[in-house]
Amino acid sequence: MTSMIKFPWQQEAIIRHSQRLINSFRHWTGNSLLDVNGVPQEIAHVLFEAPFVLVSHGIESDPIFNYGNRKALELWELSWEEFITMPSRKSAEEVVQEERDRLLSEAANKGFISNYSGIRTSSNGKRFYIENTILWNVLDEENQHCGQAAFFSSWKFIT
Template identity: 50%
Template structure:
């Protein structure tokens, strides 16, 4: 079974999209599907990377669409065991942490650019990143997510 098709991933995809809409007033996907399975499929196969992590002290990634898995050179099972901080090089982690704190305080942050690193050590620059807080159906914070529409390999 595809990872995006599991019930927890389908629910999480809905929360990712609903939270983005809540904080930014914008739709995450170009067209929002009417049912949750279609939404989960569209988000997983969207051409722009989408990642999220939980709200642990050292957050672990809990979602990555196919574009993110490809860019970071990870399988789904590898991604969902990885601390989120490891998506950036050690020297870029302080700037990344500051951005996540800004998003935590405001609900979202945008226009971020930074250097990231894949599993094999390949470095790439991301541009125009949006970071937002993920909330559940009761409005409780459950993590943060990011997407970006520009990147290039360094």
């Protein structure tokens, strides 16, 4: 396994994207996603290893995940390569797709939403309930919309 695959936070694109996630979260919420200082690669590393779940997807017509930190990869039971090629809609069961789509649209219009809760499903069919999720628009360096991200630190597996 190469270091690029083993440690995605070392890739230039992921270092840049980590900055976008942090800066966009602060832009929309006025809060810090992570209390860390240092060079961008160190910040990307801490974000990837954070004790909360952080995911994001792009702006494709059927958005594809473009980031998942270690907690997200563990929760969805996927490798980095599998996660970043998966349409984000596949993280939720079909029966909740309409609600998920409504929330993504609301976040797109408002910039962010908070306190979302819902059921998600791992790649192996394990269902889990996420709570107090914050969903926000990701902005690039020119403040152009380039995706959406979600953060949560509370989940429970459903039997």
